[in-house]
Structures are given as C-alpha cells and as structure tokens.
Amino acid sequence: MDLLKKITLQKFSNNSALKMGLKIIDLARERNQKIAIEICRLNHSIFLYVDDTLPADKHNWLKRKANVAKHFEESSLSVKNDLKNGNMTLEGTFQLSNKDYLAKGGSIPLFVENAGMIGTITVSGLSDVEDHQIIIDSLNL
Template sequence: MVNETIRKIELNKFNNELGFKMALAIINLSKKRNQNIAVAIDRLNYTVFLFVDDNLSSDNQNWLRRKANVAKRFEESSLSVKYDLANGNMNLEETFALNSKDFLAKGGAIPVFVKDAGMIAVITVSGLKDEEDHKIIIDALKGEFID
C-alpha cells in the first residue's frame, strides 16, 4: 500500500493561488517522470484548476470528478476509502447507496483541510495506476507545501 496513512492534507491556510501552485508542482513532477496526468484542484463548490494532458482521454476528467466526490463525501483520501471498503468487505453502492457514475473509490483524491476551519478543497490526479495517482500528489507537495 502506497502512503496509506495520508488520509488528508492539513494546512494553516489555503487560497486559490496556493491551489494553483500546488497543481503546477504536481504537473512539473509528472513531466520530470514522463507521466501523463490530469489534475484538478476543487474548492467545495467550484474548480480552481483543471489540467488534462494532451495524451489522455476526456474520460480522465470524469475520473477526477468521481474520485473527488469520494474524498468530499468521506473527508479522507479516496485511496484510504478504497482500503477501508476492502477491509470491511463493503462497497460504495450497496453500503452507502452511492452511484458509481458519480463516486469512485480509487486512489488519487486527497482532501485539504485548514486548521480550525475544516475541509476546504480536494486535490485530484488521474492518468496513472490509482496508487500512483495518490503518490504523485504526496511526492510533489512534500517539503514545500506539506510536512
């Protein structure tokens, strides 16, 4: 399991400019690794940033949306939800009545919390294997944006 313990990112503050810088850090790392990804930074009610690499299909934007919905609903990373469901022998549709057209429990969406304010945004990546989608977010943000 890759970075299973990273269920959320907690910051002292978050604004759209910081979200933009985080997205660029993720894209720059993907370019260094020759990986094609899609990235979205969403506040709870609007999109701050959206990028889909030229080599990906439009399906990746839908994957971004569905994974982000899981992170928003459970307030933890979509990868940790995937593991929790597997460990509890549960699934989104039967256990939580969530439609698979709108929710996808695969790695790649991590909620952003602001201390003393709660969840404020979700960072989502698609295009790689789901555990790698999760990992590239952590790898790109570690050090500069998160501890």
C-alpha cells in the same frame, strides 16, 4: 507508500492551488507520466489540467474520485482500502452510485486548520497508488 488520509494547511487560496497544481505537473513531467489534475475549493474548480494524451473522460474520473474524498473526508485510496478490508461497496453499503463515485486512489481532501475541509486535490491517469503518491511526493508531505 504513505497512506495520507487528508492534507491540512495553515491557509489556502486560489494562488496556493495554482502553485500546488504546477508542482504536481512538473513532477509528472520529470517522471514522464501523463496525468490529469483538478483542485477544487468549496466545490469550485480552481485548477484543472488534462494531458493531451489522455481521454476526454478524465474530467469524469476526477469528479468521481473527488466525490469520494468529499463524502468520507479522507483520501479516496484510504476509502478504497477500507471498502476492500470490510468487504463493502460504495453502492451496496452506502447507496452511492458508481456513476458519481469512484473509490480509486488519487483524491485527497484539503483541510485548513480551524476551518475544516475546504476542497480536494485529485489526480488521474496513473495507477491509483501512483495517483495518490504523486500528490504527496510533489508537496513533500
């Protein structure tokens, strides 16, 4: 598995987010996987989809994973692994509430060259490694 920490793009728009989101949904359907996905740009949700079979709280999971990616400016899976390897916790080490932050795989920050971090792409519904990997697989990163 490729542990991509961030996605860097030449440019990014709402239309780019739509295309990315639809590619991820198409791949999930091909694999018969049920997912929720949110793509945010400058803290605004510009693409959101939750499969009918998933519980209503998936919106909260998406938000909490994305908060980790935004805070650390790297993928939530990378943060999860760093916390585990360093014997740390979000709450104990960084004073980040588990109510608002979740260090599980599935959120990757989006950067634009020469502009910095501009958003996040987050998937939930699978194992955290699969949530992370479906983003990478669908975008051919």
